[in-house]
Amino acid sequence: MCALTSGSLLVLASCGWGARSDGRGERLPAAPLGVTAAAGSATSVHVMWNRASEDPEVIRYEVYRGTTKVKEVPGAEHMADITRLKPSTTYVFTVRARNAAGDPGPPSKQVRATTPAAVAADERAPSRPGRPHGKAVGSRAAQLSWEKSTDERGVTSYDIYQGASKIHSVGGGQTAAVVTGLRPGTAYSFTVRARDAADNVSPASDTVRLTTTPGSDDGRHTAPTGFRATTHRADGAYYIDLSWVAPEVDGLIMEYQIHLDGRPVTSLVWGGTPPHGTSTYSFYIGRDAGIAHRVRIRAKLPDGTWGGFSAERTVTTGDQR
Known part of the structure; x- marks a missing residue:
């Protein structure tokens, strides 16, 4: 691909250039795009990114805090919680992908997140998120919403679970999310939990059950x-x-x-x-x-x-x- 830069926009057109590869001819993954980082508590940060193209196949992603690798996740995942951080501290994160041969692609752009101040002697969890609602959006996505939780020192983030697995987090000021990457014709059960700066987690909300439409939707x-x-x-x-x-x-x-x-x-x-x-x-x-x-x-x-x-x-x- 050929890239022309205009401000923060890259314009790509086919120029006949070969894909970047290692010395053995293996294609290297591109740098992950859409990387974001948000504090989940005074000692944790939630890092997310867009999944890379399937060509070449990505076998795992690596998350770096500065130059230190702090997390690895399988290629099918595109989020990670980084824990054991210090309160009131700004951290810089990058993400890189590895191909089936284990060769790393280039790092993503840097993103920053600042953990909030620690809250002394806070052992009270936020209230459970109220009145959750959801609907399937075609065959591969779902829209979720809920009523905000209360906490004496404020909600830092909301964690979204599918069954027993945490699949996403949003900031404490948000009460809605769109979950993508779902499978067609599949039943899902979502719950939401609130988290405060002391890492106290609320009880789970009521369960939202929905089923994505069968087959490939028209993408509308x-x-x-x-x-x-x-x-x-x-x-x-x-x-x-x-x-x-x-x-x-x-x-x-x-x-x-x-x-x-x-x-x-x-x-x-x-x-x-x-x-x-x-x-x-x-x-x-x-x-x-x-x-x-x-x-x-x-x-x-x-x-x-x-x-x-x-x-x-x-x-x-x-x-x-």
């Missing part, structure tokens, strides 16, 4: 929304201007693919944290007026799969409406 729930396309002319050439809102998913959307007239033409990768709300992008289309084009966009989801396509828009060069 994972498509960018509010998609718009217009054209403008500059320096004797025409450009297509796009705007859209990212789908709600469990993680960050770091990459998009633009299809023009039924074919993929450009991929966009955010080099930094993607923008909140509406994203915009403009690209060159040619110098002739009166040419109609069909355009649509889709996102690469945090689980490494492509989401559904946005609505398709038709634009004509020279038409300024």
Whole structure:
């Protein structure tokens, strides 16, 4: 892939370059994208990242605190809790993937998290999260929400469990999450627990039971929304201007693919944290007026799969409406 940088946005187009490999010809994984870190308590931080592409296969991820490896998880997982940290301390984390031969890819971008101050003699757990609700979003995702817990010194985070396994955490100010990477036609049982700065954990909420739809859904729930396309002319050439809102998913959307007239033409990768709300992008289309084009966009989801396509828009060069 060829990469052109514009601010924090990388524009990728096929340039015929070979994939990066080790000396034995094994393909190396790319640096994990969408890495985030958030304090779970005064002594722990929750690190998450987007799953890498399946080519090459990732056998494990490694989490580093500074230059020290502090955690390994299997390639099927994309989160880790880093414990035994110091209160009121800022830490820097990176993540890297290893292929089937055990060769490491490059590290991710650095992310920082600051643990809150320790709370002396706090042995009272937060109240259990109330009135949890959930619904399947197609065949591979679920939306969850709950009422906030109370705690005399404040809730630091909420932990989401599927059965007995913790699968996600969100900050104490959030009362909703979107869980992706689920299997089609599968029954799930979710609960939520609140955690305070002293690492006291609440009782589990009531259970939310739901079943994802069978087979592969059409992706409508994972498509960018509010998609718009217009054209403008500059320096004797025409450009297509796009705007859209990212789908709600469990993680960050770091990459998009633009299809023009039924074919993929450009991929966009955010080099930094993607923008909140509406994203915009403009690209060159040619110098002739009166040419109609069909355009649509889709996102690469945090689980490494492509989401559904946005609505398709038709634009004509020279038409300024």
